[in-house]
Amino acid sequence: MAENYHIPVLLNESIEGLNIADNGIYIDATFGGGGHSRAIVSKLKTGHLFGFDQDSDAKANTIDSENFTFVYHNFAYVKNFMQYYNIPAVDGILADLGVSSHHFDDAQRGFSFRFDAPLDMRMDRSVKKSAYNIINEYDEQELTKIFKMYGEIANARRLAQEIISNRTGAPIKTTDELKKIGQKFCNPQTESKYLSQIFQALRIEVNNEMQALQEFLQGGLSVLRPGGRFVVITYHSLEDRMVKNFFKTGNIEGDVDQDFFGNVKAPFTAVSKKVIVPSNEEIQRNNRARSAKLRIVEKNG
Ligand SMILES: C[S@@+](CC[C@H](N)C(=O)[O-])C[C@H]1O[C@@H](n2cnc3c(N)ncnc32)[C@H](O)[C@@H]1O
Structure with missing residues (x-):
């Protein structure tokens, strides 16, 4: 192994x-x-x-x-x-x-906010939909729903709106870009938990878990x-x-x-x-x- x-x-x-x-x-x-x-x-x-x-x-x-x-x-x-x-x-x-x-530790897979990587998070890389598609293509309602349901995030709608306003000029491409958006909604004490909730929600949606x-x-x-x-x-x-x-x-x-x-x-x-x-x-x-x-x-x- x-x-x-x-x-x-x-x-x-x-x-x-x-x-x-x-x-x-x-x-x-x-x-x-x-x-x-x-x-x-x-x-x-x-x-x-x-x-x-x-x-x-x-x-x-x-x-x-x-x-x-x-x-x-x-x-x-x-x-x-x-x-x-x-x-x-x-x-x-x-x-x-x-x-x-392995998923969290392989920086390139995009599962972890510890590393800067392309927004991916697919366990099965033969499927098309990745975290990139969700972050850049879901509407406010869809984003709010996944953050609420799968991340149990209290201010899910505000987070969804912030993502949408950030992607209007150019797409959000990396985990670092997403992390920076998330950081606007938390303080250093709550940061790790809050970012984990965002990343968990996305991962569950990407993989249809x-x-x-x-x-x-x-x-x-x-x-x-x-x-x-x-x-x-x-x-x-x-x-x-x-x-x-x-x-x-x-x-x-x-x-x-x-x-x-x-x-x-x-x-x-x-x-x-x-x-x-x-x-x-x-x-x-x-x-x-x-x-x-x-x-x-x-x-x-
Ligand atoms: C927590 S790890 C299992 C670790 C394993 N028990 C060991 O001792 O190494 C979960 C594994 O399940 C796989 N997995 C998750 N969802 C799956 C699914 N829907 N179908 C097949 N494999 C899946 C992941 O790719 C990952 O390798």
Whole structure:
């Protein structure tokens, strides 16, 4: 694996949560640096792991094992790919959502306000829409919506208006230009949090993250065998809410479905009653683990 690509978060807890059988079939929906995948493959004898990632950089970390297949695709299509590989059902699915350290640390990708770079933020660089298109082409309403929804930014409309007034003469091309606009709305104490919210909102929109997660959860439910485990690590409240609702009710809104007798129709049973978070020791060792939340469920029969 490329050095410093990514340190896996909640590694032992999530692998334990999968309850791996050495002849089982598993999916790692977010291969990245392959840290979780390597731990899974090390527990397999005749079993198999399919590792998905939509970023071509992740291919370089692939695992040289007959028990492993790298799938260079969006996890939204997990069901289609299991059909393609002739796998009727899998024993466990893991997802460690969002971007990897590699994305933040590779200056040229434009994910971080720590570096000046072209506005990009695409995990999958074969798609057309980048952060540049959003910042320069979305209207005030669309910009306000993404900053409010995905960045939970209080003065989203004023920020959107400032972006639009800055792009009238010439397009906004770089992370530094965007950072300077953001800095007008915060002070040195709040700057890092505020800029992170702007960059997070943009990244979620560029990569269509909430839509992909919804499709993945639905696809995952349909390919998981009864008794199989679904293990998901989230990093912000929007994705955590979606996963929590889905695990409780089978839909992302969290609407409880009842049968004729009033019994709740739940697709899963929680394995860990409470959400699992990293220890202080892990957070000290790996600051990027600080917002992680792990949820583990088992599919009902
Ligand atoms: C947090 S990292 C996973 C790190 C990995 N668990 C490890 O131990 O190295 C998330 C990875 O998922 C990928 N990813 C995010 N959304 C995706 C999607 N919709 N489809 C496929 N891959 C995705 C990213 O490109 C990134 O490499």
